[in-house]
Amino acid sequence: xxxxxxxxxxxxxxxxxxxxxxxxxxxxxxxxxxxxxxxxxxxxxxxxxxxxxxxxxxxxxxxxxxxxxxxxxxxxxxxxxxxxxxxxxxxxxxxxxxxxxxxxxxxxxxxxxxxxxxxxxxxxxxxxxxxxxxxxxxxxxxxxxxxxxxxxxxxxxxxxxxxxxxxxxxxxxxxxxxxxxxxxxxxxxxxxxxxxxxxxxxxxxxxxxxxxxxxxxxxxxxxxxxxxxxxxxxxxxxxxxxxxxxxxxxxxxxxxxxxxxxxxxxxxxxxxxxxxxxxxxxxxxxxxxxxxxxxxxxxxxxxxxxxxxxxxxxxxx
Amino acid sequence: xxxxxxxxxxxxxxxxxxxxxxxxxxxxxxxxxxxxxxxxxxxxxxxxxxxxxxxxxxxxxxxxxxxxxxxxxxxxxxxxxxxxxxxxxxxxxxxxxxxxxxxxxxxxxxxxxxxxxxxxxxxxxxxxxxxxxxxxxxxxxxxxxxxxxxxxxxxxxxxxxxxxxxxxxxxxxxxxxxxxxxxxxxxxxxxxxxxxxxxxxxxxxxxxxxxxxxxxxxxxxxxxxxxxxxxxxxxxxxxxxxxxxxxxxxxxxxxxxxxxxxxxxxxxxxxxxxxxxxxxxxxxxxxxxxxxxxxxxxxxxxxxxxxxxxxxxxxxxxxxxxxxxxxxxxxxxxxxxxxxxxxxxxxxxxxxxxxxxxxxxxxxxxxxxxxxxxxxxxxxxxxxxxxxxxxxxxxxxxxxxxxxxxxxxxxxxxxxxxxxxxx
Numbered sequence: 031x032x033x034x035x036x037x038x039x040x041x042x043x044x045x046x047x048x049x050x051x052x053x054x055x056x057x058x059x060x061x062x063x064x065x066x067x068x069x070x071x072x073x074x075x076x077x078x079x080x081x082x083x084x085x086x087x088x089x090x091x092x093x094x095x096x097x098x099x100x101x102x103x104x105x106x107x108x109x110x111x112x113x114x115x116x117x118x119x120x121x122x123x124x125x126x127x128x129x130x131x132x133x134x135x136x137x138x139x140x141x142x143x144x145x146x147x148x149x150x151x152x153x154x155x156x157x158x159x160x161x162x163x164x165x166x167x168x169x170x171x172x173x174x175x176x177x178x179x180x181x182x183x184x185x186x187x188x189x190x191x192x193x194x195x196x197x198x199x200x201x202x203x204x205x206x207x208x209x210x211x212x213x214x215x216x217x218x219x220x221x222x223x224x225x226x227x228x229x230x231x232x233x234x235x236x237x238x239x240x241x242x243x244x245x246x247x248x249x250x251x252x253x254x255x256x257x258x259x260x261x262x263x264x265x266x267x268x269x270x271x272x273x274x275x276x277x278x279x280x281x282x283x284x285x286x287x288x289x290x291x292x293x294x295x296x297x298x299x300x301x302x303x304x305x306x307x308x309x310x311x312x313x314x315x316x317x318x319x320x321x322x323x324x325x326x327x328x329x330x331x332x333x334x335x336x337x338x339x340x341x342x343x344x345x346x347x
Numbered sequence: 348x349x350x351x352x353x354x355x356x357x358x359x360x361x362x363x364x365x366x367x368x369x370x371x372x373x374x375x376x377x378x379x380x381x382x383x384x385x386x387x388x389x390x391x392x393x394x395x396x397x398x399x400x401x402x403x404x405x406x407x408x409x410x411x412x413x414x415x416x417x418x419x420x421x422x423x424x425x426x427x428x429x430x431x432x433x434x435x436x437x438x439x440x441x442x443x444x445x446x447x448x449x450x451x452x453x454x455x456x457x458x459x460x461x462x463x464x465x466x467x468x469x470x471x472x473x474x475x476x477x478x479x480x481x482x483x484x485x486x487x488x489x490x491x492x493x494x495x496x497x498x499x500x501x502x503x504x505x506x507x508x509x510x511x512x513x514x515x516x517x518x519x520x521x522x523x524x525x526x527x528x529x530x531x532x533x534x535x536x537x538x539x540x541x542x543x544x545x546x547x548x549x550x551x552x553x554x555x556x557x558x559x560x561x562x563x564x565x566x567x568x569x570x571x572x573x574x575x576x577x578x579x580x581x582x583x584x585x586x587x588x589x590x591x592x593x594x595x596x597x598x599x600x601x602x603x604x605x606x607x608x609x610x611x612x613x614x615x616x617x618x619x620x621x622x623x624x625x626x627x628x629x630x631x632x633x634x635x636x637x638x639x640x641x642x643x644x645x646x647x648x649x650x651x652x653x654x655x656x657x658x659x660x661x662x663x664x665x666x667x668x669x670x671x672x673x674x675x676x677x678x679x680x681x682x683x684x685x686x687x688x689x690x691x692x693x694x695x696x697x698x699x700x701x702x703x704x705x706x707x708x709x710x711x712x713x714x715x716x717x718x719x720x721x722x723x724x725x726x727x728x729x730x731x732x733x734x735x736x737x738x739x740x741x742x743x744x745x746x747x748x749x750x751x752x753x754x755x756x757x758x759x760x761x762x763x764x765x766x767x768x769x770x
Contacts, residue, residue: 098436099457101660184604201604204551204747290552291737309429311734312453314436322569 053173085325091318097311110319119295119303126210127299128247131278133214138274139267142222146229147255160230164223171220175287178216179203206296209289213297217284222279225270232266233259270334279328300324359767365628378456382415383663385670387443387655388431390424393625396686397421403682407673414666428733437457440658440751442667446489448652449555451480452730460488461664466672469691477690480725489654491673493687495620496650497559498711498717499528499544499640505615506531509538514616514637525563525589528616528640533599535615542607543599547619551603551747552740559618559649561586562625563642568727568739574768576610576761578739579754583641588753595749603747620651621716622686624706636711637720650723653687688716695720731767738763 050238092111095104114120145163149156166174181187183204189199202212236259244254260267282301285291291298298306304324308317391397397419397690404417420441422430434440449455454460464470464487475732477491501514509721511531513553538633549556558568564586567577577583593599601607601614609617617623618639627634639648655675655682657667673679680689689695695717697709704712729735742760 096436097457098432099453099459101459183606184602201602204603242488290740292552292741293747298741309433309445309732310737312432 088318088321088325091315091324094315094318096314098314106315108327110316113316114319114323121299122295123298123300123303126295126297127279129210130214130281130297130299133210134217134278135271135274137214137218138222138225139270141218142225142270143229143267143343145222145226146233147259149226150230150233157205160227163226165222166220166234169220171283172244172287174220175216175284178212182212182216203289204293206293209293209297213281213284213288217278217281221274225274228266228270229263231261236262236323265339268335272335275335276328279324279331349589382413383666384415384418385439385443385663385667386418386420387445388420388422388427388434388441389445390422390427390447392421392423393411393686395550395625399682399685400576401676404670404678407670411666411669414670417670435658435660440660442661442663443655443657443671446654446656447490448480448654448725449732449736450730451489451652451654452731454656455481455483455488455729459659461659461668462486462488463490463657463668463671466668468672468676469665472677472692473690474692474695474720476650476720476723477652477766478723480652480728481656482658489575489656490671491652491654491690492675492680492683493622493653493721494650494690494723495622495652496715496723497618497620498636498638498715498719499635500609500617500619500623500627501635501716502609502612502615503635505535505539505541505632511535513635514640515635523637524641525560529589529593529597529599532615533593533597536598540604541612542601542614544593544616544618545601545609545614547609547617547623550606552743553736554739554743555726555728555736556618557590559722560590562647562649562724563640563644564589565642565644565647569729569764569768574598576765576768578760578764578769579757582644584757586755587757591751591753594747599637611688615657621688621704621707625686628706636707636715638714648719648721649726650720651726688720729768735764736766738767 092106093105095106095109095322096102097104149160149163184201184204186200192199200208202208208302240258240262243253244258249257279299280301281299282305285297285299285302286305289297291302300320301324304317304320307313307320387400389400400419404419408414408417427445428447431441432446461505464485467473467487467490470487473491474494477494478487481487481489499514502722503513506513509531511534512520512530513520514523514528517527517531535541536543545561546556555568561567561583564582566580566582566586569575569577590600594602598634607614609615609619610630612621612630612632616755621636624636638646641647655669655671657664661667673685677693680691681694681699682703683689684694684700688700694700697713697717700712700716701707701709739760742763743756745759746753746756
């Protein structure tokens, strides 16, 4: 339908369209382009409907005071943003988010890279270990977290193991520092396999000759890793760090299951605070304002990493 | 020709996909005519409860052909109010909803519920303790279908094994108070290696359940008008000092991060509502149910409540209110009393309750349920309860470790919530 309309419009523009003219407008390049657009149209429509539209609505809701129970929806302008600036909890919430993200990114990337380097050897059993480290990625997040909740109890499995070694473990989820550490580690073990696989793929793309050349030049293992491996897998480091940072800012289920933001507010990260405000306290307008803040932070961090890639990504294919 | 044909087919497909996406969100709007279905959100998943509801609903539909299928939609208890309000926000509000006592002030004051006084059968029979929370300006906005006092479930085997007197013996001797209860639990826990007294659902988060303890000290979370924080009052400080000592010094109660299921035999005693008795049907230990121990201020009782309201926004609010009237009529209330202590005076006798509560003995029902409802105080609630509860939870966390400064923590709670109460 769209095609016939376009054809007609193209035909109508010409004064006396000779029969061949319209066909000439549809050059092969244009036709290919149109086919391409039509192929991506469902995806674009989906994005518009499920990403752009909700995004716009969140912006709109952030300017409203929405009382769900009373059924009132009132325009309040920048009131929610003023509340955001004056929010006494925001500082601790952002600190918790920053701690979680920093801990997760550092632990996840370094562990993933270490595992990938170790499992990149041609040795017996590496396939088994690769499967082992990757399998948590496939487990349902909530099920995974609930199991860890039991393991991390005061008399749970983790402390049971520690007791065998003669160490009295802490009450992991009830101490402020250990609660944050627990949430980070549970998340790292869950997802490290994904980054590990990405690193493995990148490592296998590094040409052997370069290592041989480096070895001939007298480079040791560490030197080869630093000067050959890291530069050549830098695009993957960038990719995994972006995925991990963005993912870390969206952490929710682990917090909801393991700590509910506690003890105190030590693990109340931005997304959990947003959930509390909007869905538990029914401040939907303010919740939307917090989502706008989250969006700005994620966008800014991604942009920053993208810009930094010029400095530390040495090669892009 | 071939290519444009392909293009046309493709564009048509794209269009179909787009319309399919757009049409997905509409949901099934009920037909303008024909029987209207009703939906009630509930937090029970107990099969026996749902079966009874379905039977009452079937009975109702026999005489009301205009009402379609009546669905009882269970939502997990922990996220009940959150899910319910999200459904309301999303334009998918149920026609009827159970409402927890903690969110009663929000629902009643917001105007979300339809008035019910003229609908409910024999409304003057409802006891005032039960209806107080659900009234505004003389109008009733929800039917208090469950007014359930807290009692103490006891594992007599564990108590006796430690050479202690059972609570029933202590009651006879006039010694059933919190000091003795703590001593019995500490001894039983030490002897058995299991846990002492558990406050069910508290888990060092849902602090409103602690009202079952601090009530004995006459303590309150806030003043009766809800405007002043009372957490740092002398009664609360004493009650919390007692709790702290019981947990961390006497080990009469399991500490944070420990789960102990009384109903599986892992704890000596449990503070819970009588509906939990159902879990003891196949218990292999000798159990009892007694009233809460007396505190320094004497005997007291605490009740948890649940109401059923009709959402004003529902297009079927009229038929929904009619169904609620039937669901809670004197006859059906007697059936529901099997699980939910009724608010109707005529049905609050040990004999009536005994008929439908085979697991409990008449004297247990009299002491815990009937006396409890008569003198009971409802668990704390306030407008904006969810935010208050969360703030108190976070501010109380420093209390749940050995050596905490009770008074300082409680002062901290008031510093946090007073601005929210005053608003």
